[in-house]
Amino acid sequence: MDFDLPAELESLQKEAVAVGSEWAEREQFPDDSWIVGHSREFARELGDRHWIGMTWPVEEGGHGRSPLERFVVFEALISVGAPIASMWMADRQIGPTLLQFGTSDQRRRFLPGIVAGTSMWCIGMSEPDAGSDVASLRTRAVRDGGEWIVDGHKVWTSGAADGDWCYVIARTDPDAPKHKGLSELIVDMRSPGVSVRPLADMTENWHFCEVDFEGVRVPDDNRVGELNGSFRQVMRQMEHERGGIDRLVSNLRLYRDVMASGLVNIDDPLTRQDIARIEGGYRVGRLLVLREVLGQAPKAFSAATKAYCTEFEQRVANFCAHVTGMPGLLWGAEYGLAGRVARNACYAPAYTIQGGSSSILRNIIGERVLGLPR
Ligand SMILES: Cc1cc2nc3c(=O)[nH]c(=O)nc-3n(C[C@H](O)[C@H](O)[C@H](O)COP(=O)(O)OP(=O)(O)OC[C@H]3O[C@@H](n4cnc5c(N)ncnc54)[C@H](O)[C@@H]3O)c2cc1C
Numbered sequence: 001m002d003f004d005l006p007a008e009l010e011s012l013q014k015e016a017v018a019v020g021s022e023w024a025e026r027e028q029f030p031d032d033s034w035i036v037g038h039s040r041e042f043a044r045e046l047g048d049r050h051w052i053g054m055t056w057p058v059e060e061g062g063h064g065r066s067p068l069e070r071f072v073v074f075e076a077l078i079s080v081g082a083p084i085a086s087m088w089m090a091d092r093q094i095g096p097t098l099l100q101f102g103t104s105d106q107r108r109r110f111l112p113g114i115v116a117g118t119s120m121w122c123i124g125m126s127e128p129d130a131g132s133d134v135a136s137l138r139t140r141a142v143r144d145g146g147e148w149i150v151d152g153h154k155v156w157t158s159g160a161a162d163g164d165w166c167y168v169i170a171r172t173d174p175d176a177p178k179h180k181g182l183s184e185l186i187v188d189m190r191s192p193g194v195s196v197r198p199l200a201d202m203t204e205n206w207h208f209c210e211v212d213f214e215g216v217r218v219p220d221d222n223r224v225g226e227l228n229g230s231f232r233q234v235m236r237q238m239e240h241e242r243g244g245i246d247r248l249v250s251n252l253r254l255y256r257d258v259m260a261s262g263l264v265n266i267d268d269p270l271t272r273q274d275i276a277r278i279e280g281g282y283r284v285g286r287l288l289v290l291r292e293v294l295g296q297a298p299k300a301f302s303a304a305t306k307a308y309c310t311e312f313e314q315r316v317a318n319f320c321a322h323v324t325g326m327p328g329l330l331w332g333a334e335y336g337l338a339g340r341v342a343r344n345a346c347y348a349p350a351y352t353i354q355g356g357s358s359s360i361l362r363n364i365i366g367e368r369v370l371g372l373p374r
Contacts, residue, residue, distance in 0.1 A: 035085055038083060052091050053091065080253055092240055095114050098111060123158070126154060135178045140170060150217075156209075184233060187216060201347070242303060242355055243293075247306050247351070250351070251316040251348075
């Protein structure tokens with residue numbers, strides 16, 4: 001087996017590392033730059049470089065490149081902490097969803113802005129009483145002629161404060177069984193009746209928000225896919241969300257910086273074992289992601305990929321905190337590497353919650369991958 005990249009991918013990787021590093025150094029973006037590193041300017045640059053919609057068909061405005069090329073670019077960008085959050089959700093899951101379930105009119109209206117890096121999207125699934133159990137969400141959309149009137153409350157909506165569009169799951173048939181009455185609507189965040197309140201997370205970051213919809217009018221032309229058929233579509237969308245390289249490399253830059261800092265005593269046998277576990281674990285995670293990228297993973301296996309990779313991410317954050325010792329308790333960017341260690345250790349619990357908690361993913365592995373009885 002030859003795991004090395006072919007020469008043309010290696011040069012693409014080098015280019016992405018150079019571009020990403022330059023942007024990462026412009027401002028102090030937190031390490032989890034794919035979700036908290038917002039820069040519309042960088043999104044536009046990625047659009048200009050044809051690094052958004054890389055694998056989408058050329059006739060749909062994409063760039064017709066291979067999944068491996070996309071993998072190489074985003075592994076490099078996220079690993080160096082490039083601020084890709086303004087385009088990432090649209091590239092990772094909204095575009096692929098529109099390509100699979102959207103009408104040609106929707107693809108014509110929405111894909112060009114995504115590919116150019118000029119439109120920013122957020123995802124309105126979770127609600128205060130419906131996180132893991134999407135089917136129990138209560139946001140309602142009631143038909144009124146050619147429009148839907150949306151009322152409800154979403155929470156943990158990443159990037160909503162800066163979003164142009166929200167991909168909302170709403171209940172369109174209150175009388176149907178709970179997972180059969182949901183539909184998907186694209187809501188213009190500037191519509192009257194939309195209000196956004198950013199929430200501080202444990203690291204004092206404000207990337208996720210509460211979003212209220214009060215009598216928000218949405219044209220039926222913005223309903224994606226089958227009426228009341230969202231549940232199946234969401235499951236597909238979650239596969240895009242769960243199997244990618246973003247779930248593995250958020251802490252890679254921190255790990256490399258800690259390893260290069262002189263803080264790590266590599267003569268200590270226990271530390272050496274930890275390092276071996278991390279180095280080996282990273283390679284295993286990367287292979288799992290590559291199977292997803294190449295379409296070789298079994299159906300629903302992205303649940304296993306995400307569970308493995310995000311639990312690995314937490315191990316990396318804990319290792320960095322452990323070897324940094326007391327200085328890793330210092331809070332604030334002014335403490336440089338120690339401050340980053342503290343921040344990333346505090347942020348780490350999010351990995352195994354966002355995009356589906358590890359318990360839920362284990363349920364999926366049991367039921368849908370292994371076929372165990374419910
Ligand atoms: C950083 C971050 C960003 C996020 N961004 C977004 C976003 O952009 N858009 C969006 O819509 N949502 C977003 N979320 C929300 C996220 O998807 C939910 O937090 C997640 O699905 C869990 O839902 P919950 O918080 O309601 O927890 P609950 O569903 O209340 O779960 C609480 C606990 O119970 C466990 N549990 C629940 N049900 C079961 C079960 N059936 N079997 C076993 N265990 C169970 C869970 O594992 C968890 O440990 C984000 C979350 C975080 C942390």
